[in-house]
Amino acid sequence: MTTGTTGVPPTDATRPDDGPSLFGPDSQFHTFFDDPRWALGLIRATVLEAAHPQVGAALADNSTFVTHPWRRLRNTFLSMRRMFSADPAVREREAARLNRLHARMSGSDSRGRAYDAMDRATRAWVVATLFESAVTMCRLSGQPLDQDTMERMYAEYRAYLAALDGDADELPGDVNDFWPYFDRVVENELENTEAARIILYRLFDHLPAPALLDGLPTLWAAGRAVAGPVLGAITVASLPEPYRRRTGLPEMPGAQALMQGAYLAAGLARFLPEGWINAESVIELLSLSPGSDDPRARTVAALRGRMKRASSLLRLLTPLGDDPAPAPATRAGEDRRSAAEFFRQVLDQTGDGHLDWPDLAAMARELSTRLDLDEPEETRLYDAFAAWWRELQAALDTDGDGRVSADEYAAAVPSLAGPALIRVAEVLFDATDRDGNGTIDADEYRALFRTAFHRDLATTDGTCGRSAFVSDFLSFMSARRTSTPYDPLLADA
Template identity: 85%
Template sequence: MTTATPQTAPDEANPLGPESQFHARFDDPRWALALIRATVLEAAHPQIGAALLDNSTFITHPWRRLRNTFLSMRRMFDADPAVREREAARLNRLHTRMSGSDSRGRAYDAMDRATRAWVIATLFESGVTMCRLSGQPLDQDTMERMYAEYRSYLAALDGDAGELPEDLHDFWRYFDRVVENELENTEAARVILYRLFDHLPAPALLDSAPTLWAAGRAVAGPLLGAITVASLPEPYRRRAGLPEMPGAPTLMQGAYLAAGLARFLPGDWINAENIIEVLSLRPGSDDPRARTVTALRTRMKRASALLRLLTPLSGDPDPDPDPAPTAATGESRRTAQEFFRQVLDQTGDGHLDWPDLAAMARELSTRLDLDEPEETRLYDAFATWWRELQAALDTDGDGRISIEEYAASVPSLAGPALIRVAEVLFDATDKDGNGTIDADEHRTLFRTAFHRDLTTTDGTYGRSAFVGHFLSFMSGRRTSTLYDPLLTDA
């Protein structure tokens, strides 16, 4: 027996607008489980799995990836068609830059139409599945409306939705065929299931309590993995050799039921945007919620200290989450190895190559919400810097830079190309082109306070100061209250 969902009149002229089924369920807590499931099904596709491993920051910066994905989906379902068109154009530019080959020599291209259709298919199917697993299956009319919305989503990206069947009944045959014949036990899918949760870094809210986070992650990680595996289509689980854990189906249904009940909490408590923003806040931010975050962090530090006393997780003390800065500069130095792992290796594969610098350009472009030609100028500046780094540091000629090659380099790498990156970034941040960065422009890039983050006293941030701070961070291997949240935090 199906459970009806409150209906709103569909807007056929604007299927992705505020009356869509997507909007009705956007803050549904069950999406936390369903999106993990959809991501595994995406990563199990050979082309998507290869693109994720080569280009994505989902291993090293999962919270950043979550926030950017959330913002993109918000824009793609905005009531204003112009906002949707602009976001679709941005996504297409981003995907155009992602192509290559996997470990077996098979080519992948993020603009492949069939592959992009599979991404949309996993989101729709996981949305339907999350309702079914939580005991509230969608009725046929609601499913058809929702499917039409996701086809409109694909059409906004590709110009048409021809890669997905027009009829919902045909969609299920299409979905089963891809699961049966095309999905593989890819490395990217294995990383999400078995490594991502085990090594998931703390969000900014919890980064001052490493012991508390590690203890909770040690319990929650395997449970999330088991729940996700149990929710995957049985043909894929069989072909991929995924384990059948006793009790996992019951645990999975219990998790979806509990998440479903959470939707009856007050709206502000489960608002996805509020949750993501609060998790991302750091002390010192001028966001009104920062005071609450600071109080929570203080309590978590105490809980973490108590946990270390009662149940130490290892013989080694916890690393100091807030290394002591130098009195003169408010900064502290990193070793070459630390800087390589924390800043340069954005994709987490242990090497520095173009996808790492492209990930930096992508994050900066996303923060600044750049259009053309500013976005291409920023990517081009990073590409020139990559060629300069490769020429100087790639001593074995393998096309990438190892941590050993980087550590053996001269301490400063502030060459002309890096200076150019800083100048282009300044121009992109200085939206009004007046030669200085004001408080609003500053927050757009850094999402932090203005005066407290700078040593300037005239209320502006000039080009020379901006370039100097950027070079100090990128070449001097110094910590920075500005750039760490931008390029280092998860």
């Protein structure tokens, strides 16, 4: 007997013989979800994942973690919540979605080595880094896990892998056998990959502001200039010593003490009243934009006003010119981006300086995630974006290298509203119109944009027809309009 499509025996995957469910609120994982230490541990785990050649290559080719890190954080958070849900149907649905997403990621790295995001051993390593980093964060914060708790948490992570792969055979069956496995991979397989270097030395130094702080470049740059190097130093110091030694990662003097202090300080959160720190609320707050219909938007707007005054004062005292000043805000739809701005902010989703299929696939992935699409709607959306990529490639790839550069895009000054882009808009409308009544109501619209209508709902019935929706989408994508609902969806970090 199995649970749905995953083929996982219920006794092995969801409930140990002598304890409560491995998923849901009774899980050890659940107790860590709102733990500030997990922020440090997750960064560490991400570097260890990216150091694996297969994961590093997949991240470099397909991920938006450099250009859209806050979006990536929000989506990862939501996925983990679903995968550790107490409801088996929620877990199976999310596992199926992740498997469809990973099945679309394969290729070869810069050395010609093939990678496949569905490789079972590689997926096991990703889960292994999460478990090992959770154990390490507890140890570094002076609260090491006892053996029983560690064994239970290891069973939870093996159940997580089983939910994805149908079994957890790629990970050792016993936690005592896990440590030799982990050490072996660190010693023999991890490399100083481009993706790992980007996380350690580029992401922190160039981290874009979240929506909450958008428009405050001076204030954000000042804080980032201090926090970026510190986070990088803490992360490097926390990595396994054999990996640091073999890859030649530099370690700042005093980095070990700094790292220990950071974990100890984060561990003090256990003394706060329960519920004071909620990861979901923090991520939602960071994602709030001034036009959001969230009740907290007024407070955010007042806070932004004060922060802008502080930012202006800071600019007078210590001018920082790294970040360009934002364009002045006007009414929705009146500002236009330059071709270079639009290419960088919208089209180049992966941030590699070129437009190719992974960039459009990232758009399809984000839209599918927002709408929580199942098959076949998800495949229809990907197919529509694939057709649009073929159209763009034929029109703009003048040197025939299989991708479109920023110069090729700017030189063509294209009108992108061809038949394939219109088809994307129509498929997106159908996916958003969940009840199939031919119009998108306020709830359906917010499911996609998670912000208020740009129309005045007080004077309309709050619905959006097909032609208006398609027109708005084409206006954004081909006329490079700003201040539309699509900015938080495709342009924001």
